Amino acid sequence: MGQKGKKYIGAHVSIAGGIEKAIINAHKIGATGFALFTKNQRQWRSKPLSPDSIKRFKTLMAKYQFSPAGILPHDSYLINLGHPEREKRKKSLESFIEEIYRVKQLGLWYLNFHPGSHLRQISPSKAIGFIAQSINTALRESEGIVLVLETTAGQGSNIGSRFEELAEIIQQVEDHSRIGVCIDTAHIFAAGYELRTREGFEKTMEQFQQIIGFSFLKGMHLNDSKAKFGSRVDRHHSLGMGEIGIEPFKWIMEDSRFNNIPLILETPDPSKWAEEIALLKSFVGTCRKETNFKTSLPNLPSRLSVKI
Ligand SMILES: [Zn+2]
Numbered sequence: 086m087g088q089k090g091k092k093y094i095g096a097h098v099s100i101a102g103g104i105e106k107a108i109i110n111a112h113k114i115g116a117t118g119f120a121l122f123t124k125n126q127r128q129w130r131s132k133p134l135s136p137d138s139i140k141r142f143k144t145l146m147a148k149y150q151f152s153p154a155g156i157l158p159h160d161s162y163l164i165n166l167g168h169p170e171r172e173k174r175k176k177s178l179e180s181f182i183e184e185i186y187r188v189k190q191l192g193l194w195y196l197n198f199h200p201g202s203h204l205r206q207i208s209p210s211k212a213i214g215f216i217a218q219s220i221n222t223a224l225r226e227s228e229g230i231v232l233v234l235e236t237t238a239g240q241g242s243n244i245g246s247r248f249e250e251l252a253e254i255i256q257q258v259e260d261h262s263r264i265g266v267c268i269d270t271a272h273i274f275a276a277g278y279e280l281r282t283r284e285g286f287e288k289t290m291e292q293f294q295q296i297i298g299f300s301f302l303k304g305m306h307l308n309d310s311k312a313k314f315g316s317r318v319d320r321h322h323s324l325g326m327g328e329i330g331i332e333p334f335k336w337i338m339e340d341s342r343f344n345n346i347p348l349i350l351e352t353p354d355p356s357k358w359a360e361e362i363a364l365l366k367s368f369v370g371t372c373r374k375e376t377n378f379k380t381s382l383p384n385l386p387s388r389l390s391v392k393i
């Protein structure tokens with residue numbers, strides 16, 4: 086049977102000791118893709134990437150045969166593009182644009198980020214407007230990189246726990262060729278999107294298709310959830326050990342809608358990553374569902390000659 090395209094499977098690996106270390110860390114666990122921070126994610130400012138570091142990064146990308154198609158850089162947790170206060174929003178935006186430049190320098194394609202928070206100071210729709218405005222400025226100030234909005238669990242005042250909110254942001258973004266979405270399985274599950282049953286999984290993905298559209302899907306975070314269904318609490322768990330269970334991850338691996346994008350573990354135990362990646366890889370191509378049966382039927386002659 087086989088599938089068109091490729092599954093890029095990896096984890097969010099450490100950049101301790103230099104950004105290029107991410108590639109080695111990913112290679113060691115058998116990953117075909119990975120995520121990374123472009124700098125210390127808990128600091129506003131950081132030194133620019135040195136030409137040496139950029140060169141080493143690109144050399145190792147080629148050496149270990151990673152494609153930018155499978156890499157999903159994540160921005161700093163400090164950034165809030167929807168911040169109610171103008172000065173703080175500006176600081177976030179400047180830092181965000183700096184990260185876009187870093188990703189571009191490394192020869193990568195995406196920057197994954199959380200939409201933002203209204204901090205209970207403004208309405209969600211006002212925050213959504215600010216987020217879209219920030220994205221539009223960032224797109225104007227940069228080239229090429231696709232900005233990837235992440236679905237959130239809806240903890241606190243975080244925007245992005247409903248597909249509708251992400252669709253609203255996308256609607257207000259001027260360049261649709263440079264905006265995308267990353268589904269985090271733990272987040273959408275905690276936000277109240279069912280994944281545990283085949284029927285629930287299909288319904289969730291149908292909703293995603295109708296409200297946002299798979300053409301905008303540029304990545305996934307594959308996490309089980311310590312938090313209960315609909316709890317709006319963001320707590321990741323190792324695959325198969327949480328409330329979601331292992332089956333939905335098998336369905337994702339078997340499904341061509343999730344081809345050619347980074348599929349990234351953010352599970353809490355790095356010592357399990359190699360094993361988790363191997364398990365996910367073993368699910369690929371075990372497809373029991375072909376959408377078009379007719380193509381797999383042998384060609385029949387147009388007229389059967391039957392002797393009676
Ligand atoms: Zn994230």
Ligand SMILES: [Zn+2]
Nearest residue numbers: 235269306351
């Ligand atoms: Zn995530």
